[in-house]
Amino acid sequence: EAQVTQNPRYLITVTGKKLTVTCSQNMNHEYMSWYRQDPGLGLRQIYYSMNVEVTDKGDVPEGYKVSRKEKRNFPLILESPSPNQTSLYFCASSPWTGGNTIYFGEGSWLTVV
Amino acid sequence: QKEVEQNSGPLSVPEGAIASLNCTYSDRGSQSFFWYRQYSGKSPELIMSIYSNGDKEDGRFTAQLNKASQYVSLLIRDSQPSDSATYLCAVASSGGSYIPTFGRGTSLIVHP
Numbered sequence: 001e002a003q004v005t006q007n008p009r010y011l012i013t014v015t016g017k018k019l020t021v022t023c024s025q026n027m028n029h030e031y032m033s034w035y036r037q038d039p040g041l042g043l044r045q046i047y048y049s050m051n052v053e054v055t056d057k058g059d060v061p062e063g064y065k066v067s068r069k070e071k072r073n074f075p076l077i078l079e080s081p082s083p084n085q086t087s088l089y090f091c092a093s094s095p096w097t098g099g100n101t102i103y104f105g106e107g108s109w110l111t112v113v
Numbered sequence: 114q115k116e117v118e119q120n121s122g123p124l125s126v127p128e129g130a131i132a133s134l135n136c137t138y139s140d141r142g143s144q145s146f147f148w149y150r151q152y153s154g155k156s157p158e159l160i161m162s163i164y165s166n167g168d169k170e171d172g173r174f175t176a177q178l179n180k181a182s183q184y185v186s187l188l189i190r191d192s193q194p195s196d197s198a199t200y201l202c203a204v205a206s207s208g209g210s211y212i213p214t215f216g217r218g219t220s221l222i223v224h225p
Binding site: 031033040041042043045048088090100101102104105106107 | 121147154155156157158159162201203211212213215216217218
């Protein structure tokens, strides 16, 4: 089954404790991206990657890191989480041959206390 | 900055009515247009894509695109309570490497 899998789905953590949200897709897609979604603010892009070893900042990259060492994986790293990073996070991928569908993971609810 | 604007709603319609959702965008070079549906707490899912001016129909859904007016809409005929969700408009252009810009979404409520 074609899917984007992200883990953990739910996490409560404390301020300053490094965490990684993993994302994996099994569709051999070139493009992968991370979004956060907050009430009233819609989907905001954090980082994206056009291919292996190619990453770029989205609209709200501060406080986040990413890496793309393999085509299928695109982890999101919060080096020192803060309460303002409490949000619903979505990983997404796309074949990206020009305006193609984006496939979203199920989302990760992150709470930083 | 590329902008995609949607009325946040909520848009409330009775069951069986036509729901009309609207989206405007700022980038005249936009080439690809998408409508995603998102149920509360779930991930967005694509319901329609449109690339040329005019109407595109898929079941109860019709997407309408007017590039001259920089306007894209989604019509839902015979609305059902199960259509109650947030609808996200997304727009992409070659100038933006086809990375879509999402609107903030319109909340639709279909009441019995």
